[in-house]
Amino acid sequence: MDKETKFQTKNQNRFLHAIRIVIVCLFLVVLLSGAVLLIVLDRPTYSQDEKRVLAKKPAFTFSSLLRGEYTEDLQYYYNDTIPYRSVFKRFSDKMMSYKGIAQDDFYIDIPKDLPSFPPEESSVPTPILPTPDGSGSAAPDATNVPSVTLAPTKPNVNEFTQNQGIVTYQKRAMELYWGSKASMREYALSLNTLYTRKPDLNIWSMNIPTASAYYLPPSLAGKYGDQAQDCAYIRSLLHPDIHYVDVYNVLKKHTQEDIYLRTDHHWSYLGVFYAVEEMMKQGDLAVPNLKKDYTTKSKDGNLGSFYLYFDQKHLVNYPETFTWYEPKFSFDAAYYSYDTMEVVRTSKNKMFFYYSEPFYDMVNYGDSYLAHIQTENQTGRRLAVFKDSFGNALAPFLAKGFDEIWVIDLRYYKGDAYAFLEEKGITDVLMASCMFTNAGYKSVYYKNLFVS
Amino acid sequence: MNFANLFFIYAFLPAVLLLYYVIPNIHYRNGVLLLASLVFYAWGSPVMLLLLLAVCVVNYFLGRGIGKAPGEKKGKVCLVIGLILNIGLLFGYKYLAFFLDTISLIPGLHVSVCKFAMPLGLSFFTFRIISYLLDVYWEKVKAERSFPLFLLFVSLFPCTVAGPIVRYQTIGESLRVRRASWSDLYVGFMRLSVGLGKKVILADHLYGITEYYFSGNLRSLTVTEAWFALLVYALYVYFDFSGYSDMAIGIARMFGFRFEENFRYPFVCTTISEFWQRWHISLGSFFRDYLLYVPIFGKMRIYGGLFLVWFSTGLWHGASWNYVIWGLYFGLFILLETKIGKKRMKKIPKLIRHFYTKIVIILGFGIFYFTDLGRMGTFFKSLFGLSGNQFVDTFSSTYMMNNLILVLLGLICIFPWVPFFQKKLEKRSWTLGIAQCVCGILLLALFVFASIILVNSTNQPFLYTQF
Structure with a gap:
């Protein structure tokens, strides 16, 4: 491979590498900002759409931890009380409504x-x-x-x-x-x-x-x-x-x-x-x-x-x-x-x-x-x-x-x-x-x- | 905890990634991974963690014992003890009740046993340990001297719960020496997005269609509905399983581990043998490498080996006779293809081979689904119009149309578009760069979209029967 081709290949690889870094950074931004926002934002307590009280944050006890209940309930609480839940639900319903022909x-x-x-x-x-x-x-x-x-x-x-x-x-x-x-x-x-x-x-x-x-x-x-x-x-x-x-x-x-x-x-x-x-x-x-x-x-x-x-x-x-x-x-x-x-x-x-x-x-x-x-x-x-x-x-x-x-x-x-x-x-x-x-x-x- | 879960994606994974990359030293990084893996495993059932730890301790010492004298008597004894313990553990938790229920069918014999909750990932980590012990005995790898690293190998959270069955050969060196580059993170995030999309957008919604048909009155299904349901179920199993494998491979890659592929577009196969070289590759290769050549059948070793492998493949999937039938069903076709021979198989027109394999695979999933053999029979009758059911009606055509785009999307996604386009684009790096960029943005959008769909996962529509 001559010098010029080597230089071009090296630049192209750098270009590809740079794109990958940018994409990874974007993912990390989404992941980390999602993580922070889901901690910082207020969580809903009631779903008007589903007519039910949403999950409550579980109280910690050693016995519930040992039974695995505390961790499961914590996870469920986290997933059930996502801020703007109703908005996301309607958006996903709207998207999934395109799954067929009517x-x-x-x-x-x-x-x-x-x-x-x-x-x-x-x-x-x-x-x-x-x-x-x-x-x-x-x-x-x-x-x-x-x-x-x-x-x-x-x-x-x-x-x-x-x-x-x-x-x-x-x-x-x-x-x-x-x-x-x-x-x-x-x-x-x-x-x-x-x-x-x-x-x-x-x-x-x-x-x-x-x-x-x-x-x-x-x-x-x-x-x-x-x-x-x-x-x-x-x-x-x-x-x-x-x-x-x-x-x-x-x-x-x-x-x-x-x-x-x-x-x-x-x-x-x-x-x-x-x-x-x-x-x-x-x-x-x-x-x-x-x-x-x-x-x-x-x-x-x-x-x-x-x-x-x-x-x-x-x-x-x-x-x-x-x-x-x-x-x-x-x-x-x-x-x-x-x-x-x-x-x-x-x-x-x-x-x-x-x-x-x-x-x-x-x-x-x-x-x-x-x-x-x-x-x-x-x-x-x-x-x-x-x-x-x-x-x-x-x-x-x-x-x-x-x-x-x-x-x-x-x-x-x-x-x-x-x-x-x-x-x-x-x-x-x-x-x-x-x-x-x-x-x-x-x-x-x-x-x-x-x-x- | 599982991967397709907002808590895992936006709490657990970011926390582990952050801790992992903040620490530069590989030993401490392994410590973070080990801690994360143990927390992941203990999440829903801390008591089972004790079992996992006990299994690891025992097998660690057995491995060391084999490693000190591979091929010799002491090594053999350690190996045999290890095999008995691990297979025994799997048998006790997963198959004992099934075995006793089967024996109880014999008139006059009635035996029952309490069913215990099966430890998470038992089928996977016992197989990983068995492969490790056998590889050490056959001197393919050296016994792991560090208990924490051995524990990390067994409990590594990307692959503990639902595979793939990662062998020590694959990641043994990486336990000590690995570097996750930007490329690894890039590939990792791409695979995670693809896997999440497969699971959340395709598999979960295809499952809804499957359950709509399969959980109801099977006699009322029209012929079209029965075939549609079977096709949808086949797609669901593929996307669910391969989606999870993609997520596992992606997450492992983020930490510098390179797992082998577990699914390679199995539906493009032209023979059943090829299907099983593309479907759940880690399981197939496990049975091929560790079971096929077990020298117990003498002259009948080809047939015996095949029988053993496919019987075990079926049984591994579940403690029920339909799984065994399913495994042997595929074994039969593989035997048939072996008898026909590769050359003669290649002479059969490709279209016919494709048709043959798809029919066999799809019908196989009908056996896979129904643990109740009576319902299986009813379903197959409806499938072939033997229930007096109609070929099609307004309801079946309307419901299928209401889900057509989802199913078509599934059918499109089973093909290897990514490797196809990658080959075309690799010819010029600028096209590859643009493709990488576009792909990256699209997969990021897919990741966000799948996350939004996951918000609905705890949705409980108030079943309003009063009005």
Whole structure:
């Protein structure tokens, strides 16, 4: 090799060597600055996204050190409480959302370990009309109510998983639905029993379909439960004097509007409004007017329960605008603990709290408390709403027409429902729950309140 | 503790690197490494550290004993004791319960034993010690006189927990004399980034797909889903294992140790023999060097040796019959290829050889996954459409599409692009320089990105069944 070539080779090697040094230094900067920042920066203690308290720094003891618990807990604490955790989580979800192709934003998350369905129905149908001893009856006198066989009520067994998975289609996530006839009959029995025991009450049945009733992709049509059919079935079982709010057909007229949340399993407050509007018209009550009676507020860039709790990571690409309607009229609100039945919070002219994700839960503290709303109306009508989370959002609109509203979560209320209705002078009872409750194992909550 | 962990990357590793390079003296540097290795090993289970120390003490003296009289009676006795102790330890912790469960299948015999938690990295460090003792006996290496260095060899944290099975031959000299240059650090960081990317971006997400299919109702899988699941699982195992090996090799390189490659793009093989020369090389070479020629089969030594090696290869992976079947399955194909002969194998068109090897490998992973032989049978029925299952349906096609890019990325990454481009670029140093620069920046970005993904590792979505 001549001198010039040797010189060139030597310079080239130096150049390569210099590049390597620079790259190594960059790595060391990242590593060391990461190490320092993760020590210096404040660590979060609660994850709003995951709705849990994050790991706590473990206390040192020799025994926990010897068992290896201290070091494992320390490592877990370090990994669990990374500063700006939510930001990094959303960024990584966004990146990983590009791992596939989704035509029409069609994503599937259907567990492969589901038991086979349709679920096996009990061969003994649940009766839907009560006898004085609660054991069931023969064919009723009322018309439009099918005959039933004499049999004791069989408890609903959670013999299948109602939630058949989650699909996302055209940027909307929804749960796939299947309903149990036995559960629907149990629901009807509960309302019919209430009617039998308290015929003076106005009883309302609001069976709320979920988004998959309207927005399933064409390829899945007919493969799962039909919520329209199931709603009609429930309606056919109810005593004719029970007021049925046909939410399915009301919302069907508005499917082009934002009546369901896209990233949350609940309906939107607009959908709630339409359902309540229908109920108020039926009951000759004051019908709420969105423009006159409410202030419309909205917030962009929100992600609901499907992203936060159901781990549908791709939804990070489709945040939605959440709109809610705050009443302009006056009222007082009191919130009771389900454990002590004592007031723990009060509010004046405000029903919306927790302005953070998931926004659906912001009204009346979600499922947390039994709520009592007292308005300035003087109609003599007092309403008790027995609900699941789909019924949370009704109160702001119902408050337009009723003097008082009690919002009771049928899953958490432990008292005597009949005594409650008597004590509070209730004139109207509304059962407001989604089809997963009315046609699933959770219908037993209605039975526990009104039949047992 | 494992490598794909924010605590390891941003607390443990920087601390060890800092301490190591602040100290100029090799002896003190070895002290830092030894301390770090013992802390790493004791992290989740300090009690097991005592076992590791005890194993090292015993084997150190046995090694010294062999070293003083290799090939003689005393050396032989020390070797035999060492082999019995180490194999016995492995058998006791890993295989005894399996062995007794198998015996209990014989009617009238029911034996049970308490299962003990297996010490971390037992399968790896016992094999390293066995190779050391045999190498000393065969005078390939001299016995290590320094106990701290011997302990460092056994416990060296980059390779203790999940390999590779690094031999004393490979790093013995480096224990005493080594210098980590800027190039070593560069290569080390590059390998660490590649390994972290393979593990965190590819393997962990491919595992999610695998579990989605394999943990559910296998009869409900369509034929397409079953094949897709198998392919994804094969990719997952490769990226998980090779990713970890890359990280181990990279981290060791940062401290001046040069481990041998453990994976050499195994999916480019055209024969099964070649696959095993590229897959988990340290294990394959261990069995080849220490087990294949064990003279116990007489005239049947070729078949006997093969049987022993592949039986052991399978069993090493886990105490379950499916692993044994898996090992023997590959042994059968290797025997077949041996019978056909290399020359005749080369005459078979390459495309057919590629197709043959990929099918055999992928089907092999189906045996590897299912420890329950009943479920394995159900799965293979679905794989070949014998369950009455459909070929494809809306769900299977949609789910596959939802993960297609990840799987394609995996399929791309199994090929040897880096050596390919390196050869092209080495022709001119200026192109090599630019490539090094670009590569370095990209891998740094990959490192940061993989770290961000790791933030999600403790994510616990609130399983919201009430509504």
